[in-house]
Amino acid sequence: MSEAERDRTERDVRAACERGDHTAAAALVVRGYGAEVGAYLGSIVRSSADDAAEAFSLWCEDVVRGLPGFRFGASVRTWVYTLARHAAARRARGDGRRARRISLPGELDDVVAQARTTTVEYLRTAVKDKLAAARAALSDDDRELLYLRVDRQLPWREIAVIMSDEGAGPDDDAVRKLDQALRKRFESVKRRLKAKLEAG
Numbered sequence: 001m002s003e004a005e006r007d008r009t010e011r012d013v014r015a016a017c018e019r020g021d022h023t024a025a026a027a028l029v030v031r032g033y034g035a036e037v038g039a040y041l042g043s044i045v046r047s048s049a050d051d052a053a054e055a056f057s058l059w060c061e062d063v064v065r066g067l068p069g070f071r072f073g074a075s076v077r078t079w080v081y082t083l084a085r086h087a088a089a090r091r092a093r094g095d096g097r098r099a100r101r102i103s104l105p106g107e108l109d110d111v112v113a114q115a116r117t118t119t120v121e122y123l124r125t126a127v128k129d130k131l132a133a134a135r136a137a138l139s140d141d142d143r144e145l146l147y148l149r150v151d152r153q154l155p156w157r158e159i160a161v162i163m164s165d166e167g168a169g170p171d172d173d174a175v176r177k178l179d180q181a182l183r184k185r186f187e188s189v190k191r192r193l194k195a196k197l198e199a200g
Helices: 003-018 020-043 051-070 076-093 108-126 130-136 142-153 156-163 173-199
Strands: none
Touching: 003 020, 003 051, 003 076, 003 142, 020 076, 020 108, 020 142, 051 108, 076 108, 076 142, 076 156, 130 142, 130 173, 142 156, 156 173
């Protein structure tokens, strides 16, 4: 998605929420960010493709549940990645199976199916890549950091908000400190990946 498309998605989601049409807003979120969030979940949920798909379903439900209360304190993109990270964590703990599930509005079914299809194609291509094998050897947090910064080119402050376990806002001191720590860790991850690729 280009920067102009992202800006349009952000504006359209906000406009739909402001007029109280949260189903339309959810469809815009899934259409705009579903494929990249699905790819992100595929990169951080290591157990199986089925578990990644389950985390994606939890994410879709969280988008529908969360939009009425979303106050746009961060970008929609940052918010959806934060939801995805939490969905992956819940899936890893098995909480997704125990949680009360909701039915997605009917008009979201096609949008969700399209996002899943695009994600599967992305993952098939990525698995063949030599870099994907080197990345798979990284820790979950390092792989997530690399994905958010390199694959999705998110700004450091947004990455810090997403990876903050306290759900801190973009101006919190904790996020500023995490921002700096993540930058240093990123440099270390790049050096280790480069060494692996050169050795392999």
